[in-house]
Amino acid sequence: DQQVKQNSPSLSVQEGRISILNCDYTNSMFDYFLWYKKYPAEGPTFLISISSIKDKNEDGRFTVFLNKSAKHLSLHIVPSQPGDSAVYFCAASVSGGSYIPTFGRGTSLIVHP
Amino acid sequence: DVKVTQSSRYLVKRTGEKVFLECVQDMDHENMFWYRQDPGLGLRLIYFSYDVKMKEKGDIPEGYSVSREKKERFSLILESASTNQTSMYLCASSPGGRFYEQYFGPGTRLTVT
Numbered sequence: 001d002q003q004v005k006q007n008s009p010s011l012s013v014q015e016g017r018i019s020i021l022n023c024d025y026t027n028s029m030f031d032y033f034l035w036y037k038k039y040p041a042e043g044p045t046f047l048i049s050i051s052s053i054k055d056k057n058e059d060g061r062f063t064v065f066l067n068k069s070a071k072h073l074s075l076h077i078v079p080s081q082p083g084d085s086a087v088y089f090c091a092a093s094v095s096g097g098s099y100i101p102t103f104g105r106g107t108s109l110i111v112h113p
Numbered sequence: 114d115v116k117v118t119q120s121s122r123y124l125v126k127r128t129g130e131k132v133f134l135e136c137v138q139d140m141d142h143e144n145m146f147w148y149r150q151d152p153g154l155g156l157r158l159i160y161f162s163y164d165v166k167m168k169e170k171g172d173i174p175e176g177y178s179v180s181r182e183k184k185e186r187f188s189l190i191l192e193s194a195s196t197n198q199t200s201m202y203l204c205a206s207s208p209g210g211r212f213y214e215q216y217f218g219p220g221t222r223l224t225v226t
Contacts, residue, residue: 009153032213043117043203043217044156089156093213100146100171100212105155 003027004092006104013111019077021107023090026071030092034101035064035075038087047088048075051095080111116140117218119204125224132191134221136204142216143209145187147171147179149200150220156203162187163209194225 005024013019023033031052036044050057050064050073057064063076077084087108091101120135138145146161148171158171160179168179176198180188187206191198201222205215 006155034213036217041122041220041222043205043219045217046215049213091213097210097212097214100158100161101215103156105153 001026002105003030004090004102004104006088006090006107008107009105010108010110013080013109015082015111015113016079019075019080019084019109019111021075021077021088021090021109023073023075023104024071025073025092027092027102028071029094030102032093032095033064033066033073034091034093035062036089036091036103038089038106044089077109080109082111082113085109085111117204117206117216119202119218119221121221122219123222123224125226126191126194127226128195130194130225132194132223132225134189134191134202134204134223136187136189136206136218137185138187138204138206138216138218139185140206140208140216141184142206143184144207144212145181146205146207146215147177147187147189148203148205149173150203151200159189194223196225199223199225 034049035047038044087106090104093101117138147159148156162181178190204218
C-alpha cells in the first residue's frame, strides 16, 4: 500500500514555462515533506522541504506547496530549464527525526529547449 | 561537504555468485541505508543501520544481508545473486536523530546474468 503517491510517471514541459509535480500522501502522521532530484547515474540530492506548520516554502526557482486537508503537495519550478530534466522524488516523514522517509515512485521531468 | 562513496558504479555478476556492495561515508554519520531503485517503483529500503553492528530490516530485505563493522562503512551482501536483483543500488547516510536528512552515494548499477 503506497503511502506516498506520485501519480504522474513523467512530465514534459517547454523551457521557460512552469513545471508542476504533484504528490499525495495517505498517512496523517506525516508532517515533514521533502523533494529529491535525481539525474541518471547519480544519487538523489535534496532539493527542498516543507514542514506541516507551513503551506509554502520557496527556494529560488523552486516552490513547494502543502495542502494538509487534501494531503497533497506540489513542487513548482519557474521558469523551467533544460538542466532541470531529472527524476523527482517526493518523500514524507515524521518530524523528530526518528522516522525514515517514505519515498514516492518518482516523476521524470523533461524540459525541452 | 558530505561525501558518500560506493565501491563500484557498474557491476556485472552471474546468477548464484556472492556479491558485495560497499559504501563509505566521511561525515561521521550514525545512520546508513541501502535502497534499490527500479523504474516505476521508486526507492525501496532494503536495510538500515543506526549504529556500528546494528541493523534493521527495511521494506524488502529478502535475499540481502548487511554488515556494519565500522561507523563509516556499510556493506550490502547478496548471498546468491539472482536476475531479479538486477537494479540500481543506492547507499545513503544521515546524522543521528535526523533520518530525513539523507545524503546519497552515486549508486551502483548491478546486472545479474
